[in-house]
Amino acid sequence: MGSSPNAAPHSEPSPEPERAPGSVPAPHTPAGRDGLAALLAHPERAVVALDFDGTLADIVPDPEKARAHDGAVAALGRLVPRLRAAAVITGRPAALAVRLGGFDSVPGLDHLTVLGHYGVERWEAATGTVHAPAPHPGVAAIQAELPGVLDASGVWHGTWVETAIERKGGQAIAVHTRRADDPQGAFDRLRAPLAALAERHGLIVEPGRYVLELRPPGMDKGVALAEWVRETGASTVLYAGDDLGDLAAFAAVDKLRSDGLAGVLVCSGSAEVTELADRADLVVDGPAGVVELLGALADHLAVR
Numbered sequence: 001m002g003s004s005p006n007a008a009p010h011s012e013p014s015p016e017p018e019r020a021p022g023s024v025p026a027p028h029t030p031a032g033r034d035g036l037a038a039l040l041a042h043p044e045r046a047v048v049a050l051d052f053d054g055t056l057a058d059i060v061p062d063p064e065k066a067r068a069h070d071g072a073v074a075a076l077g078r079l080v081p082r083l084r085a086a087a088v089i090t091g092r093p094a095a096l097a098v099r100l101g102g103f104d105s106v107p108g109l110d111h112l113t114v115l116g117h118y119g120v121e122r123w124e125a126a127t128g129t130v131h132a133p134a135p136h137p138g139v140a141a142i143q144a145e146l147p148g149v150l151d152a153s154g155v156w157h158g159t160w161v162e163t164a165i166e167r168k169g170g171q172a173i174a175v176h177t178r179r180a181d182d183p184q185g186a187f188d189r190l191r192a193p194l195a196a197l198a199e200r201h202g203l204i205v206e207p208g209r210y211v212l213e214l215r216p217p218g219m220d221k222g223v224a225l226a227e228w229v230r231e232t233g234a235s236t237v238l239y240a241g242d243d244l245g246d247l248a249a250f251a252a253v254d255k256l257r258s259d260g261l262a263g264v265l266v267c268s269g270s271a272e273v274t275e276l277a278d279r280a281d282l283v284v285d286g287p288a289g290v291v292e293l294l295g296a297l298a299d300h301l302a303v304r
């Protein structure tokens, strides 16, 4: 997709990773192979962090209808008890990710952490509670102005504007173009006016898969991941993501590796986003491939 977050679909299949012994797919980089070897040798020192939409959940036109891919929660339930810790790091509100993912009250996931809104919110399975800061005042101001800005863009007509807006618990607001007649054209046309709107109210625009999210600055998945890994005391980290918002987490893993930790970067591959595949140690075939990887890790660790 080059510099655009949403590439034109193509028909090339995702690369099929080689299989390491025990049928865990093998990373194609030396650093990734070292990271995987460290995870398999000492899972009690390893943590796994995963993005939600596009990584644990298939992309669907209506954000409310996203659900964890079949087998994702079961695979996590088998893998996570063998690790030091696990987290889901998502742009979604933490409680919504928990509901859509079905992560609560799952055997094996009783110590899962969900970091929502790119790390601003935190949900712990152990307590079932969410910690969230007070909303940035700019979000409410933008909510009031946004329908007018979208109407003026001419991308949607009438009530369709409302289907484009995702009100994210007052902490951020997302504009989706996937259901517009021309999703990429709408995305391109809205980018500048939404950037201007965000700037007027002290927010930033986070571009994603046919989505432009207006959210407060100061936190990203890289900061969230690095802080959480430090907190766990882990010496190995595996991170899996699919979208531009995950690049900060990829950069954090690179930095942790330069500090001496072992790491594995997994791309949940899609035709819509190619930037992560270029930087990953391992590319798998979307959420189905992620679930297969989690299951293979769990199987391997079960027979150790």
Ligand SMILES: O=P(O)(O)OC[C@H]1O[C@H](O[C@H]2O[C@H](CO)[C@@H](O)[C@H](O)[C@H]2O)[C@H](O)[C@@H](O)[C@@H]1O
Pocket: 051, 052, 053, 054, 058, 059, 060, 061, 062, 063, 064, 066, 089, 090, 091, 092, 166, 168, 174, 176, 178, 208, 209, 210, 211, 213, 243, 245
């Ligand atoms: O960090 P993530 O868990 O990947 O969340 C990022 C955004 O994902 C969601 O939008 C994406 O998934 C939708 C459902 O499949 C899809 O309709 C949309 O086109 C995708 O961009 C979510 O709705 C956003 O709020 C998240 O910020």
